[in-house]
Amino acid sequence: MSLREKRSQETKRGVLVTQATRIKITDVSKIYETGTKKVEAVKNFSESVRDGEFVCIVGASGCGKTTLLWCLSGLHPATSGTVHIDGELLTKPLPDRIGMVFQDSNLLPWRTLIENIELPFQIKKKPVNRELIEELLEVAGLKGFENSYPGELSGGMKQRGSIVRALAQDPEVLLMDEPFGALDAFTREEMNLFLLKVWERTKKTIVFVTHSISEAIFLADRVWVMSPRPGRLSRIVDVDFARPRHIDLQFEPDFIEILKSIREEVEGSKIGKGK
Secondary structure, eight states: OOHHHHHHHHHHHOHHHHHSEEEEEEEEEEEEEETTEEEEEEEEEEEEEETTOEEEEEESTTSSHHHHHHHHHTSSOOSEEEEEETTEEOOSOOTTTEEEEOSSOOOOTTSOHHHHHHHHHHHHTOOOOHHHHHHHHHHHTOTTOTTOOGGGSOHHHHHHHHHHHHHTTOOSEEEEESTTTTSOHHHHHHHHHHHHHHHHHHOOEEEEEOSOHHHHHHHOSEEEEEOSSSBOEEEEEEOOOOSSOOGGGGGSHHHHHHHHHHHHHHHHHHHHHHO
16 A cells, blocks of 8 residues: 555544544653662653654753653663553564664665665565555655665765665654754755655654754654653643745744743753752
């Protein structure tokens, strides 16, 4: 089934689908123990993500954003509290249902782009979904580069390739940990537009960690603001700008007002923590 056909089916099913809870987080805490020292990274975090929603997480450095994301992946179990995916308790990684994209593309240098994309299918011993891969490559602007090696691709192209690899598994949820943090400003803007284009086509549920407040506002339906460590949910900001969005949105007074508000929240929490 193509991306467009799947999106059409979701539209026909209507509002109930888009408003259904995909991820439910209940009182999640995470403590890391190193020798005699305990570090409380996240504390009593509770919130939900709706099906097809785009949520971004921001907060001061070290506040537990990535830790929370890993708890949602099933790779690092929470010390206490629960995560449910579609009502099912998350107790282990679900690679067929939850995809992850990291700051580094993690493409194997000795494999071509298409070989990297097909690798998860080989590991899982599943038939390759060539129709979906072809469509994703088209959307990503990577048609014609299938047989190129990572060393022959730009940073942006490699990250697009890693996103295609994750989406080719057709996961229900895509978790993204600062995937554009290492890119220059212009490439980062291009990647933001590309990601929104893919999201508009697939309507995947996305949870996206970033240090950039403007990036979060530009991408998200809602922004979760976390307090300094131990990370708690400090504030939720609804982002109601119309879609599709364009880069010039970032210069609009309403956008700047939200940005200032979130920045004050983050900076204020850091100052308060230091008292």
